[in-house]
Amino acid sequence: MSVGRQRERRKAESPDGGPVPGIHSIDTGTCELVPDRFNPNGWVLHINGVPSSHIDLADPERLDFEYMRWIGSLTTSQWPVTFRLRALHLGGGACSLARSFAAKFPGARQVVVELDGALAELVRTWFDLPRAPLLRIRVGEARAVTESLSDSSRDLIIRDVFAGSRTPVPLTTLEFVEQARRVLDPAGVYVVNCGDSPDLATARREAATISAAFTNTVIIADPAMLKGRRYGNVIIAGSDAALGEDPGLARELLGGGVPAHLWRGQQVSRFISGAAVLRD
Template sequence: MGKPKETTPAPGRYPVDSGEVELLRDLDRPNGWLLSMAGVPQSYVDLEDPTYLEFEYVRLMADVIDVIDEGPLDVVHVGAGACTLPRYITATRPGSRHIVIEPDGALVRLVREQLRLRSVPSLKVRVTDGRAGAAGLRDASADLFVLDAFTGAVMPLELATAEYMGDVARVLRDAGTLLVNLADGKGLAFARRVVATVRGTFRHVALLAEPGVLRGRRFGNLIIAASPAPLPIATLARRAAGGLTQARLLADDDLTKFVAGASPIKDGDPVLAPTPPPDLFT
């Protein structure tokens, strides 16, 4: 029998458990699709070329993934959207296995039906929140833990605490890597506290971002890479600086200066998560 015919995605607005998302075709790439919510871009996928990464912060995450030891990975994704990184990792590291933790079941169904999620091998989705999902994972079961969860444009605070980072550390293997995508703006007060929280759990931590974001001049994404084992800092810095994003990397003493006495976030702490300027995505 021949290969089943794949469904052509249909652009439009779709109801999901958390509200409504919009699926938009990329007019410049025939197989490119953007998933957005309330005007905030959430995910971009190219259905024929999963190695094409549209968003700058996703390219930075891929830079970290690419320097992990060669071979297939066991990966946990908390908040994967349209599953851009699972597709990328599967294409660049065949044989990788993925557990995707996503609380919005209707969004998962939409991505399966419209964006060919079933074509990604060895991918399992657990419809639950990030805290419960991590609690249900086995000790030392993951090589990579990707935390890219947002409610609209805001990172859920319960996924930024010391208690949650402790659970993530339990799930990672001894040489495993944590990747965190967060967003912040002027002053970077939230980013400093999240970095302090991660450093309280993981011995080796680096921060990557576009220079304007890292200086607090504009709202944008910052990527934290952390591991119980040493990170290839020099290699990562070269890749980040030489890529399209031309990002900077902070580690060691530079990262200590960046944190500047910020305290880790604990469950129940009153923390104001940053929100983007209203015109950022227009």
């Protein structure tokens, strides 16, 4: 390790190993750790100026980002908390979702794939993340890692990878979705966080692509987003098993701080009508 890197590492570590506010150098630019002004136990991680994750040190199950809550609700509607969930997270940030799942599913085995090795090291230093084999952070490119995994080796794959405001194209195509399907158990679920503008063109094509690979597709987003009124997040999930059929899920999604709608069946078909499947 170079002298410069040693200095950066010392700056990013507090005497007790806890979070260190401020701007820190990482392999892909900078990250900034900011105290949550509304929560003395909360921290917000910004990556290259974009809010990426929120962590509550006192409550690992708390998810402040709405889209993460939606993914969490979908996951707990699919499997009981006693299930030994095998989860693959493509995109790490502060590992908020993985940390939450570790608390909800005590038997879970999770891998977080993070491109930025320096960021992965900082997150391990700052936050109380479970250790391997409960939670491993693997440094690598998401598509390459997914393609290296064994068939039917995961129950849940979550893609939450962004370069700026967009997901890299190689992680959106049918060829990649088919790789994710190969890695999933036959009853597994593939979930993506799609950031889109009001025209929803990207979300329509991503949903069409996932629908081309899986038997069932669901979409979760807030009404303003689905009506094309703002930029935001659309959660799209695919599975060959029944998906989103628990009536409690729709009620739970409506009850959050930002109520969300759950679209299935014909609603998804209408949404993707005319949208071209993405390909390599």
